[in-house]
Amino acid sequence: MSATTTPRPVSIRSPLRPFEGSGLIVLRNYVTYKSQWKLFATGFLEPVFYLFSIGIGVGKLIHVFEFNGHAIPYAEFVAPGMLAASAFNGALLDSTFNVFFKLKYEKLYDQLLVTPLTTSDVARGEIIWGQLRGGSYSLAFLVVMWALGLVHSWWAVLAFPAALLIGFAFSAVCMSLTTFMTSWQDFDKITMVQLPLFLFSGTFFPITAFHGVLRWVIEVTPLYRGVVLCRELTTGVITWESGFSLVYLVAMGVLGLVVVRRRLDALLLT
Amino acid sequence: MVEHFSDVMIRARGLxxxxxxxxxxxxxxxxxxxxxxxxFLGPNGAGKSSTMRMIAAVSPASGGELSILGMDPAKDGPAIRARLGVCPQEDTLDVELNVFDNLYIYGRYFGIPRAEVRARAEELLAFVQLTEKRTAKVEDLSGGMKRRLTIARSLINRPDVLLLDEPTTGLDPQARHLLWDRLFRLKQQGVTLVITTHYMDEAEQLADRLVVMDKGVIAAEGSPLELIRQYSTREVAELRFPVGDHDATAEKIADLGERVEVLPDRILVYSDDGEHVLEEVHGRGLRPLATLVRRSTLEDVFLRLTGRTLVD
Structure with missing residues (x-):
């Protein structure tokens, strides 16, 4: 035996095509969900309930409402806010609690990583899955909006990809935050951020209610960017704000994805 | 000594x-x-599992060289993992999937076509005697069944090398023997097995060659028989005297074997002829309460190399 017998390394490719691995993680999640479709249905109802109670119920008390210089009914103002907020809430739930459970308790990712799958596949697969789920809720909600006569522009069709983008941005960032969590108690911090974002991101009332620094702060929070984007699209009043939101949310998602992959490497490939 | 390149499945140097x-x-x-x-034989914390994880191409080496199936795990991780079967220490089955789907979905992770995975899954369920449990939930399986399912899962890609980290820890004797039987069959089919264990009987049953690891280094290497020959004697005479007499008695018979070991409850005399030791003991007027002559086992080797011995 001598050093010369070391076999020459030959680089051989993975048996999986690029993105096939992410698709397989989506397949795995789909199979586990088939038996839990009732759980799936409840996610759709939440924004619809908000729309009926606040948009339509409270809306009855408000006669004319001004948005970007246009007079619109209050329900038309609230509905896109609910669309963005439901994409946000869905992404948050999926990428925090569910991912934490798989990571720490089920040790699912440890199982996956002894196969040809990689941490990139895991990160992308989980986020794509979250968007499939969240996206189907958004689509259903848009249909409800249309049926209630709350949509007046063809731009509204783009509110669907916009909702997916919101979901993607939040999934990626929340999943990366989840990788830093050590116990269930850490999720209190998530709730502490989730609720104010939900209530004050221009979802139920216009941002003009705020002044000075506070308004500036809200303008750069991610959910506000999402709400503005959805609202401009469903009402058909498009401004440069939508363009800014688009760039903001894409950057947020990509950054989150990079952090997720690095963190999974650090946590699982030890 | 000339070796064929293709013959070496795993090679580590200064890992x-x-x-x-x-x-x-x-x-x-x-x-x-x-x-x-x-x-890989060794006490807990010897470094067995860390080594296994590096061989499984999930844990990057901190230093040294490692080549698996002629490939570099740092570069070709997915390609290496595609040809390995991994049976981890804990049963990390997918608890959200049923028994059959655990095999089916896992097989798909290897890029195996649907129909082919289905056929292999059925075949493997039969191999590990779980066909009747195919739609059961994982949490309803017994410990032995879970282990068998984990092994079946690790075989779905028809691996060239099967890595088993303490495969029978926590199983009852029936389940262990069934598992050993299955592993033996795999070996006959030409599958290379890499096993870690702290059970000596398991190592003797399954391993052609083994290394004893202790505190992160290899303490000894060879076949079970070679190791016994090198680190122990052919036989061991176990002598039991009244409690408290052991140290004094051991001095009187120290010359009878290659090595004498005093335990709290008995004295072990390592010798090639155990019966002769007993005759000599009696000839010196000593009257043990009980005696036993047995062949040396890997356990004797293990304890000598990793602790509890008079030799330091």
């Missing part, structure tokens, strides 16, 4: 692994050949 300040593996050399059953 190291550290976690912060803790050095779990301190430079080991190993070579595993095709069709061989190779064992």
């Amino acid at each position: 190291r692994k550290s976690f912060g300040d803790l050095e779990a593996v301190k430079g080991i050399d190993i070579e595993v050949h095709k069709g061989e059953a190779f064992g």
